[in-house]
Amino acid sequence: QQQVKQSPQSLIVQKGGISIINCAYENTAFDYFPWYQQFPGKGPALLIAIRPDVSEKKEGRFTISFNKSAKQFSLHIMDSQPGDSATYFCAASILWANNLFFGTGTRLTVIP
Amino acid sequence: GAVVSQHPSWVICKSGTSVKIECRSLDFQATTMFWYRQFPKQSLMLMATSNEGSKATYEQGVEKDKFLINHASLTLSTLTVTSAHPEDSSFYICSAAPPGAEQYFGPGTRLTVT
Numbered sequence: 074q075q076q077v078k079q080s081p082q083s084l085i086v087q088k089g090g091i092s093i094i095n096c097a098y099e100n101t102a103f104d105y106f107p108w109y110q111q112f113p114g115k116g117p118a119l120l121i122a123i124r125p126d127v128s129e130k131k132e133g134r135f136t137i138s139f140n141k142s143a144k145q146f147s148l149h150i151m152d153s154q155p156g157d158s159a160t161y162f163c164a165a166s167i168l169w170a171n172n173l174f175f176g177t178g179t180r181l182t183v184i185p
Numbered sequence: 186g187a188v189v190s191q192h193p194s195w196v197i198c199k200s201g202t203s204v205k206i207e208c209r210s211l212d213f214q215a216t217t218m219f220w221y222r223q224f225p226k227q228s229l230m231l232m233a234t235s236n237e238g239s240k241a242t243y244e245q246g247v248e249k250d251k252f253l254i255n256h257a258s259l260t261l262s263t264l265t266v267t268s269a270h271p272e273d274s275s276f277y278i279c280s281a282a283p284p285g286a287e288q289y290f291g292p293g294t295r296l297t298v299t
Contacts, residue, residue: 107287116191116278116290117229162228170282172219175228 076100077165079176086183092150094179096163099144103165107173108137108148111160120161121148122169153183187213187283191291198269199299205265206294208279214259215281219288220252223276235262269298 079096086092096106104125109117123130123137123146130137136149150157163176188211198204208218216237221229233254234242241254251273253265262281266273274297280288 105287109290114276114293114295116189116293118290119287122287169287170217170285172231172234173229173280173288175230177228178226180226 075177076174077163077176079163079179081179082177083180084182086153086181088153088155088183088185090153090183092148092153092157092181092183094148094161094163094181095145096147096165096176097143097145098165098174100165100167100174101144102167103174105166105169106137106139106146107164107166107169108135109162109164109175111162111178117162150181153181155183155185157181158183187211187281187286187289189279189281189289189291191277191279191294193294194292195295195297197297197299200270201268203265203267204269204296205263206277206279206296208262208264208281208291210260210281210283210289213281213283215262215283216259218256218262218279218281220254220262220264221278221280223278223293225276229278232264237262266296269296271298274298 107122108120111117134151139146164173166173192207218235220232235256237256256262278293280290282288
């Protein structure tokens with residue numbers, strides 16, 4: 074059973090546009106929601122993370138929106154750049170040091 | 186941020202042989218490390234949780250006798266794939282968390298079994 078559902082599977086965005094990736098979860102015990110960026114042949118790198126006590130967190134061009142009642146959270150990448158082309162994974166865990174449940178991933182392509 | 190390394194980054198072995206993958210936390214101690222497996226164009230799936238000084242906890246469906254995990258020190262965990270077969274070919278990634286901080290992932294090890 075997929076504990077974290079992610080969409081879309083792939084996304085193509087023009088340079089300068091906004092990339093939006095959505096995730097949903099079922100386990101209300103989850104209290105840590107990170108987003109990871111992964112380039113081919115590399116391990117995932119933490120982009121930004123949020124806890125359920127806030128509805129939004131912004132770091133540079135990256136913003137997480139969190140809707141606790143809907144059990145959904147999303148990643149917005151503003152002013153998308155070709156260098157942002159990668160696979161993005163949402164994840165969730167109970168306490169940030171515990172094992173992570175990953176979404177299925179979104180392959181983002183930013184067209185120059 | 187904290188650094189997690191893996192060795193080797195890429196290994197090719199023949200079917201039936203065993204291969205060991207190392208995961209090290211370079212600048213922090215980790216009582217717990219995690220091992221994930223990722224098939225091409227798929228997500229990361231947790232294989233096991235490695236605890237220093239005790240037996241690893243394996244996820245359902247992961248053969249503990251095939252994937253041997255040893256967490257011998259606070260900075261090193263090893264995953265040994267025993268009697269490897271082509272279907273074990275995958276990208277193996279470890280992660281670790283410094284005390285009171287989020288997890289950091291290693292760069293991964295690509296295993297190809299011929």
